[in-house]
Each structure stands twice: as structure tokens, then as C-alpha cells.
Amino acid sequence: MAGPLGLPAQPTEQEFVSCLKSGLVLCNAINKIQSGAVPKVITNQSAGLSWENQTLTAYQYFENIRNFLVAVDELKIPSFEISDIERAGSVGNIVDCILGLKAYHEWKQSSKSNGPWKYLSGNIQVYCRVRPAFGTEVKCSIDYIGNDGALIILDPLKSQLRKNFQFNKVFGPNVTQEEVYKETQSLIRSVMDGYNVCIFAYGQTGSGKTYSMCGPAIGSAKDIGINSMALNDLFQISCTREDIKYEIHVQMVEIYNEQILLDLYHFLLLNQFVSFTNFTLEIRNCLSNGGLSLPDATMHHVVSTSDVVNLMKIGDRNRAFSCTAMNNRSSRSHSVVTIHVCGRDVLGNKLQSCLHLVDLAGSERVDKSEVTGDRMKEAQHINKSLSCLGDVISALAQKSSHIPYRNSKLTLLLQNSLGGHSKMLMLAHVSPEAESYGETISTLKFAQRVSTVELGVAHVNKESVEIRDLREQVFCSSFCT
Numbered sequence: 001m002a003g004p005l006g007l008p009a010q011p012t013e014q015e016f017v018s019c020l021k022s023g024l025v026l027c028n029a030i031n032k033i034q035s036g037a038v039p040k041v042i043t044n045q046s047a048g049l050s051w052e053n054q055t056l057t058a059y060q061y062f063e064n065i066r067n068f069l070v071a072v073d074e075l076k077i078p079s080f081e082i083s084d085i086e087r088a089g090s091v092g093n094i095v096d097c098i099l100g101l102k103a104y105h106e107w108k109q110s111s112k113s114n115g116p117w118k119y120l121s122g123n124i125q126v127y128c129r130v131r132p133a134f135g136t137e138v139k140c141s142i143d144y145i146g147n148d149g150a151l152i153i154l155d156p157l158k159s160q161l162r163k164n165f166q167f168n169k170v171f172g173p174n175v176t177q178e179e180v181y182k183e184t185q186s187l188i189r190s191v192m193d194g195y196n197v198c199i200f201a202y203g204q205t206g207s208g209k210t211y212s213m214c215g216p217a218i219g220s221a222k223d224i225g226i227n228s229m230a231l232n233d234l235f236q237i238s239c240t241r242e243d244i245k246y247e248i249h250v251q252m253v254e255i256y257n258e259q260i261l262l263d264l265y266h267f268l269l270l271n272q273f274v275s276f277t278n279f280t281l282e283i284r285n286c287l288s289n290g291g292l293s294l295p296d297a298t299m300h301h302v303v304s305t306s307d308v309v310n311l312m313k314i315g316d317r318n319r320a321f322s323c324t325a326m327n328n329r330s331s332r333s334h335s336v337v338t339i340h341v342c343g344r345d346v347l348g349n350k351l352q353s354c355l356h357l358v359d360l361a362g363s364e365r366v367d368k369s370e371v372t373g374d375r376m377k378e379a380q381h382i383n384k385s386l387s388c389l390g391d392v393i394s395a396l397a398q399k400s401s402h403i404p405y406r407n408s409k410l411t412l413l414l415q416n417s418l419g420g421h422s423k424m425l426m427l428a429h430v431s432p433e434a435e436s437y438g439e440t441i442s443t444l445k446f447a448q449r450v451s452t453v454e455l456g457v458a459h460v461n462k463e464s465v466e467i468r469d470l471r472e473q474v475f476c477s478s479f480c481t
């Protein structure tokens with residue numbers, strides 16, 4: 001839309017931001033989408049610059065960017081701060097803005113542009129993924145998947161009955177792992193800018209949650225899941241940003257029957273790894289997290305991202321599997337991989353954030369699982385913790401003064417990423433076969449409810465040197481008096 005940018009195919013964040021710095025690309029793009037949005041764009045020619053002296057002055061840059069941000073606000077598209085583009089430190093906000101612009105363009109092109117424009121994203125994005133049908137599954141309940149996030153489900157018993165849903169995006173059965181990741185990438189990357197982020201895979205047993213998060217048990221490199229791609233990406237960012245030094249820690253926890261499990265398998269396996277890496281990767285089998293007290297933390301160093309990825313896979317296989325009437329490898333626990341990021345820039349400013357990658361246990365109803373005894377207990381725990389998650393999300397939606405985090409281990413563990421100041425993405429999974437119709441509808445209703453939640457503006461968890469100095473001064477003066 002803005003013409004050739006003169007960027008390499010895989011630009012660094014610095015290269016990307018410097019190409020936007022003059023404001024010309026942004027102003028031209030927004031004017032193509034909404035004619036006259038920025039009435040006066042300062043170009044080399046309008047500024048009277050000769051070909052030998054083509055650079056706009058800092059003041060002229062500022063003018064263009066400021067006018068662009070005014071236009072963005074008027075169109076109700078997520079904005080960024082001028083300082084984001086100057087420091088090139090918070091690329092996440094700039095990317096969010098460009099994605100908002102893209103969504104606005106798509107909305108204008110779609111038939112819905114007669115209706116009101118609403119940027120669905122907010123801090124909660126809800127995507128839906130439909131897994132491919134297997135050989136034996138012949139009758140399908142998926143009637144229509146739109147490019148604009150629309151999904152229509154057909155009742156297999158009453159073929160006239162169709163239910164409509166609307167999400168940020170729906171991924172059909174042929175969408176690749178990489179395409180799914182690409183949509184979540186900017187959110188994941190914003191962890192490096194200091195945002196807390198939580199990504200959930202939700203859906204009934206066998207609908208593809210583990211596939212999305214971890215990839216298939218046996219598969220090629222291109223099938224790797226969101227967890228691995230996120231780790232690779234975060235490491236890559238930490239290598240390319242020269243102005244911030246990052247430390248990344250990884251934590252893995254399994255919640256089974258309201259107990260946090262220590263994964264002994266991990267424990268033994270990790271001892272094979274030795275240190276010497278640019279980054280410290282900390283695998284904690286246990287943690288202490290805001291009121292949730294867990295036993296000893298064990299620190300191990302691993303050599304590369306792929307070591308961590310393999311560990312995640314083993315941990316996943318090690319999850320509490322059992323047989324149910326629906327899926328004989330049904331995972332009955334919630335798995336939470338947390339990536340803690342701590343960054344410090346040359347001036348000493350500090351940011352601290354975390355990314356929770358959550359593969360939830362299957363959401364099917366107890367009655368359909370035909371289970372008894374221990375299996376019934378598991379199903380009840382799963383249903384209870386998922387309904388607690390729903391309660392927390394509802395309370396957040398209603399801006400309630402009390403958010404019931406303490407009602408389940410899952411919500412307690414995720415507390416710092418389930419608040420008004422974090423970003424959240426739910427990837428609701430559905431199976432295509434007609435037999436799953438009831439579960440599909442209940443999954444989509446839950447996801448739809450989540451998508452209506454509007455949290456406040458996400459906050460960066462940054463502490464500047466000035467704030468730290470002030471805090472220390474306050475501490476010193478109260479200590480001395």
C-alpha cells in the first residue's frame with residue numbers, strides 16, 4: 001500500500017522503525033485507506049529539499065507522525081506514543097497500530113462497512129480454529145468460515161437451524177501452524193516490550209488444543225506449535241535488540257485435580273543439560289507466585305531453544321493421560337508454560353513481564369464423557385476450574401471490584417496476566433464432526449462471551465531509573481527518620 005519500503009525481507013526492529021520514522025509511509029498508507037485523513041503530509045518536495053539533501057528534519061518527522069496519530073485517534077484505531085518511534089524500544093504498540101489500520105482497511109472493503117466500525121481486538125482477542133476431519137468423520141457441522149471472523153454452525157438434526165458466531169478470526173482446517181502463529185506473533189512479541197500476555201487453548205477433548213500449542217507428537221519442523229515458535233521468536237528478539245539486555249526464564253507447571261504437579265520426569269531429564277548459553281533458561285518445576293506457594297525451585301541451564309522445546313514435548317506427553325469414551329489420549333490437566341522476561345536498558349530502566357501459554361484440559365461435559373469414579377472426579381475438577389476461569393473473565397468484563405482469582409489454582413496462577421492491564425488471547429478449538437455439535441456450540445458460546453469483554457488499556461511493566469531513584473530516596477528518608 002505504501003509502495004516499496006527498501007527493507008530487507010526480514011528487517012530488524014530498528015530497520016523497521018527507522019523506515020517509519022519520517023512519517024511518510026504511515027501518512028501515505030492512512031490516506032490511501034481513508035482519503036484526506038492526514039490533510040497535509042510533509043514530503044521532501046513540500047519541504048523544499050533538494051535531491052542532494054533529502055532528509056527531513058526531526059521537526060518535520062514529528063509533524064507527520066503527530067498528524068498521523070491524530071488521524072488514527074479519529075478513526076478509533078489503537079495508537080502509539082511518539083516516543084515509541086523515537087526510541088524504537090516499544091515496537092509492539094506500533095505494530096498494533098498498523099494491524100488496526102489493516103483491520104480498518106479490511107472492514108471498509110467488506111460488505112459490513114455499512115455498519116459501525118469497532119476494533120474487535122481490545123486486550124482480549126478471540127480466535128477459533130477448526131481441526132481437519134479424520135477419515136471416519138463424515139458428517140460435518142461447520143457450514144461457513146468467513147475471512148472476516150464469521151463462523152456458521154449447522155445443527156445436524158435440524159438442517160435449517162444455523163448459528164452465527166463472530167470472532168477476531170477463524171482458522172479453517174487447512175490453515176497451517178505458521179499461519180496461526182503469525183496472527184498471534186505481535187501479541188507474543190509485546191512481552192519483550194513489558195506487557196503481560198496470556199494465551200489459552202480452549203476446547204473439547206480431541207479438538208486440537210495440544211496440536212496448536214505444542215505441535216503433533218510426531219511431525220516435521222514446520223508443524224511446531226505456538227510454544228516453540230514463541231520461544232524462538234523471543235530469543236531472536238533478545239539477540240537483535242542491542243539497547244536492552246534480556247534474561248528469559250521458562251517455567252512449566254501442570255494443574256491436575258486442583259493440585260500443582262511437580263514434574264519429576266522433567267527433573268531427571270534436565271540434569272543432562274549443561275550451561276553456557278547467552279541466556280539463562282530457568283526451568284522451574286515449582287514456583288512461588290503471588291500467594292500460591294509451591295515447593296523448591298530448581299535452576300537448570302540448557303543449551304538452546306530446541307532443548308526447551310523438547311522438554312515441553314516430554315512434559316506434555318507426561319501429562320495425566322487417561323481414557324474417556326471420547327479420546328483415549330485425553331489430557332486431563334491444564335498445562336501452563338510461562339516465559340518470564342526481564343530486560344534492562346543501558347540507562348538502567350527495567351521491564352519485567354511474562355507470557356503464559358496455557359493448554360487447558362478438555363472442556364466436555366461430564367455426562368457425555370460417560371465417566372465414573374476417579375475419571376468423574378477429574379472431569380468435575382476440570383469443569384470447576386474452567387467455570388472459575390469464566391467467572392474471572394465475567395468479573396473483569398463487569399469491572400467488578402472483586403475478581404475471584406482465588407477460586408481455582410488456574411486463575412490464581414495466571415492472576416498477573418488475567419487483569420485489566422494485560423493482553424489475552426483465546427484460541428477456541430472445535431472439532432468439525434456433526435457428533436460434536438453440542439460441544440462445539442458450548443465452546444463457541446464460551447469464546448463469544450470472552451470476546452465481548454473489554455479490558456482497560458494494557459500497561460507496560462516498566463520501572464524507569466528516575467522512579468527507582470525516587471523509591472530509594474523515599475525508602476532512605478523513611479528509614480533514616
Ligand SMILES: Nc1ncnc2c1ncn2[C@@H]1O[C@H](COP(=O)(O)OP(=O)(O)OP(=O)(O)O)[C@@H](O)[C@H]1O
Nearest residue numbers: 131204205206207208209210211216329330331362
Ligand atoms: N490442525 C490440525 N491439523 C492436523 N491434525 C490435527 C490438527 N488439530 C488436531 N490434530 C490432530 O487431532 C488429534 C487430537 O488433537 P489434540 O491432541 O491436539 O487435541 P486436544 O484438544 O489437545 O485434546 P485433549 O483435550 O485430549 O488434550 C491429534 O492426533 C492431532 O495431531
